[in-house]
Amino acid sequence: MSKETMSRRDALKFGVVGAGAAMLTAANAMAAAPTEKEVKFDEEYDVIVIGTGFAGLAAAAKAAERGYKVLILEKMGRVGGNSVINGGGMAVPNSTWQKKYGIQDSGELFIADCLKAGLGINHVELLETIVKRAQDALDFSIKCGAKWQDVKPAWFGGHSVPRSLVTDNMSGSGVIKPMHEFVEKLPGCKIMTRVKMDDFVMSNDGTTVVGVTARINYRFDPKLLSDDVENKTGDKKVYKAKKGIVLASGGFSMDKVFRKIQDPRLVEDMDATNHDGATAGALLKAFQIGALPVHIDWIQQGPWASPDERGFGVAPLLTQQGLFKFGVAVDVKNGKRFMNEMADRKTRADAEYVILRKDPKSFPVAIGTYNTFEEQIYPIIEKGLTGGVMKKFDTLDAFAANYKIPADALKATVKKYNEDVKNGVEDEFKKQTLKGDSLKELKGGDPIDMKGPFYGIRLVPKPHHTMGGLHINTKAQVISGNTNKPIPGLFAAGEVTGGTHGASRLGTVAVTDCLVFGLIAGENI
Amino acid sequence: MCNKRTLFFLGFFFIFSGMSLLGADTNTSSPKINITPELKKEFPLKAHHDKLSLSCTDCHEGQGDDPKDFKLIGDKGCLSCHKTKQFLADRLKFMDTTHTNPHNSIHDGPKLYCDECHNEHKPSDNMCLQCHSNDVKSWMRPTP
Numbered sequence: 001m002s003k004e005t006m007s008r009r010d011a012l013k014f015g016v017v018g019a020g021a022a023m024l025t026a027a028n029a030m031a032a033a034p035t036e037k038e039v040k041f042d043e044e045y046d047v048i049v050i051g052t053g054f055a056g057l058a059a060a061a062k063a064a065e066r067g068y069k070v071l072i073l074e075k076m077g078r079v080g081g082n083s084v085i086n087g088g089g090m091a092v093p094n095s096t097w098q099k100k101y102g103i104q105d106s107g108e109l110f111i112a113d114c115l116k117a118g119l120g121i122n123h124v125e126l127l128e129t130i131v132k133r134a135q136d137a138l139d140f141s142i143k144c145g146a147k148w149q150d151v152k153p154a155w156f157g158g159h160s161v162p163r164s165l166v167t168d169n170m171s172g173s174g175v176i177k178p179m180h181e182f183v184e185k186l187p188g189c190k191i192m193t194r195v196k197m198d199d200f201v202m203s204n205d206g207t208t209v210v211g212v213t214a215r216i217n218y219r220f221d222p223k224l225l226s227d228d229v230e231n232k233t234g235d236k237k238v239y240k241a242k243k244g245i246v247l248a249s250g251g252f253s254m255d256k257v258f259r260k261i262q263d264p265r266l267v268e269d270m271d272a273t274n275h276d277g278a279t280a281g282a283l284l285k286a287f288q289i290g291a292l293p294v295h296i297d298w299i300q301q302g303p304w305a306s307p308d309e310r311g312f313g314v315a316p317l318l319t320q321q322g323l324f325k326f327g328v329a330v331d332v333k334n335g336k337r338f339m340n341e342m343a344d345r346k347t348r349a350d351a352e353y354v355i356l357r358k359d360p361k362s363f364p365v366a367i368g369t370y371n372t373f374e375e376q377i378y379p380i381i382e383k384g385l386t387g388g389v390m391k392k393f394d395t396l397d398a399f400a401a402n403y404k405i406p407a408d409a410l411k412a413t414v415k416k417y418n419e420d421v422k423n424g425v426e427d428e429f430k431k432q433t434l435k436g437d438s439l440k441e442l443k444g445g446d447p448i449d450m451k452g453p454f455y456g457i458r459l460v461p462k463p464h465h466t467m468g469g470l471h472i473n474t475k476a477q478v479i480s481g482n483t484n485k486p487i488p489g490l491f492a493a494g495e496v497t498g499g500t501h502g503a504s505r506l507g508t509v510a511v512t513d514c515l516v517f518g519l520i521a522g523e524n525i
Numbered sequence: 526m527c528n529k530r531t532l533f534f535l536g537f538f539f540i541f542s543g544m545s546l547l548g549a550d551t552n553t554s555s556p557k558i559n560i561t562p563e564l565k566k567e568f569p570l571k572a573h574h575d576k577l578s579l580s581c582t583d584c585h586e587g588q589g590d591d592p593k594d595f596k597l598i599g600d601k602g603c604l605s606c607h608k609t610k611q612f613l614a615d616r617l618k619f620m621d622t623t624h625t626n627p628h629n630s631i632h633d634g635p636k637l638y639c640d641e642c643h644n645e646h647k648p649s650d651n652m653c654l655q656c657h658s659n660d661v662k663s664w665m666r667p668t669p
Contacts, residue, residue: 077638078652084632085656169624173632193638276655310658387659 054514055494056248062522088167089508117344118502145178209489228281249282296468303348327368335409346504469498493517
């Protein structure tokens with residue numbers, strides 16, 4: 001008998017014992033979601049939304065606009081989760097913006113870009129839904145009061161063409177704040193913060209989600225290893241949802257326990273770009289009632305983050321919309337380039353890991369000059385410099401000395417890079433911004449302006465977005481592993497879902513994903 | 526007539542004072558708490574509050590006389606002296622030009638809970654530091 005069969009059999013045996021135990025303790029909240037007859041509802045709503053990010057607020061706003069009484073629960077004190085600290089970029093293929101600024105794009109091209117970065121394992125029907133509804137989602141955000149910069153769309157890594165809009169304040173809060181106000185103004189709708197969803201409440205036959213148990217006056221504690229398991233604060237309440245629940249609880253990049261189970265490289269004390277509350281608790285509750293998982297262990301790391309600041313910081317903006325497009329990133333040991341600085345996130349993070357695995361402290365450095373920054377990013381340059389995450393040098397020699405890069409090698413790298421562009425030689429890493437129309441932006445000058453000054457940022461990958469999550473259909477319904485059909489009363493949208501982005505998401509598609517499927521959940525519930 | 530009325534009110538006053546004294550014994554109103562050095566060490570006050578010689582129950586109103594039973598006073602408690610979040614945001618309006626007003630930030634506007642950053646009996650914790658670790662020192666002094 002092979003080892004595999006043995007362990008499978010053991011697993012089966014364990015499964016039977018486990019099921020028996022679960023039946024014995026069905027009333028125990030620790031073992032299973034409570035049923036309707038086991039609880040007493042304190043309040044009743046049409047729709048309950050878990051989470052106040054892009055997905056949650058879009059779902060709530062749409063459901064509320066349809067006349068439903070909506071309750072929104074947020075476990076943190078602050079509204080907006082990761083959405084309120086993100087860079088405010090939204091990729092919209094075939095947008096009115098692109099038409100206005102003369103950019104040719106197509107849904108097929110967008111899906112091809114996503115599939116390339118996602119290593120082909122993306123659920124294409126979800127990408128097609130994004131293509132169909134992205135402009136609607138953008139328009140809905142504008143209706144709620146969001147303002148987007150009226151400039152040429154920005155060009156983010158992995159995209160074949162520029163297609164990303166950026167909010168007027170360069171933060172997702174440019175969408176969250178007006179949407180929050182929009183929802184609060186609608187009659188019967190309520191946002192409650194510091195309220196933690198504990199469990200789903202199921203119908204008596206166990207098939208349908210009819211409410212949630214929660215704790216009000218909950219205080220998230222970032223000092224705990226697992227807040228979801230250890231935190232006992234708050235007072236219990238039970239809420240009924242007549243139409244259903246939208247789970248928009250986000251990803252788990254800050255779940256020290258769960259992320260490490262999925263990817264052991266993500267040790268407990270590793271920094272991430274996320275807010276402290278990005279944990280897996282609500283996702284695991286959905287699994288407990290039969291929701292199907294997809295792509296859970298694909299955790300995307302941002303290759304544009306810096307070890308010289310905490311969290312997301314300003315480096316991601318300054319690299320993506322600054323140093324990467326026409327500048328280069330070099331290995332400090334040899335002064336050579338090591339990646340396409342405009343590749344998708346996984347490709348770039350993996351390339352950085354190759355260097356960091358040899359020497360965890362030899363962070364690669366991105367280098368560029370003033371002309372490599374996009375105009376949207378000009379106001380941030382000074383911020384990067386005063387905070388110290390970006391440094392400025394008058395000469396390449398000074399640059400090399402600071403980062404301990406062999407100066408001659410660095411100069412040779414920059415010289416060859418500039419000459420290749422001038423001579424029309426294809427870039428060794430096939431960087432997409434170094435050919436065609438894009439070069440017109442250089443106005444005949446060098447990509448890296450040899451006059452200087454030269455700007456530098458040290459790079460490190462940081463956990464950023466968890467690709468995996470709940471399996472949903474194109475109506476944002478959560479699919480059950482018990483029936484392979486939607487779980488009645490349960491919708492999900494945003495980072496808590498999986499499959500859309502495959503192995504790795506392209507930059508600025510998260511906002512699109514969240515707003516589109518939030519809107520759809522709000523329409524269908 | 527007048528005297529009678531004064532007496533009446535005086536009597537009323539004494540009864541009322543007596544009631545509040547009684548109240549102290551039965552934990553129903555604001556009692557005086559003897560602030561021992563030990564108590565002060567366990568629940569230190571921020572300098573600006575200490576200067577005002579605040580007693581426990583100035584903030585922990587109607588929470589009895591045992592510091593162990595005191596609960597968080599919440600935004601409502603803070604704002605009973607500090608007016609409104611908008612007032613606090615306006616007071617730091619000069620920081621809006623650089624988008625660094627912590628009471629009216631780009632992310633949250635004037636909507637955060639006070640105790641997201643400010644603590645009374647333990648060191649405060651500037652929430653901005655979670656992402657802007659490098660910038661905060663050039664934006665503002667330590668959180669009071």
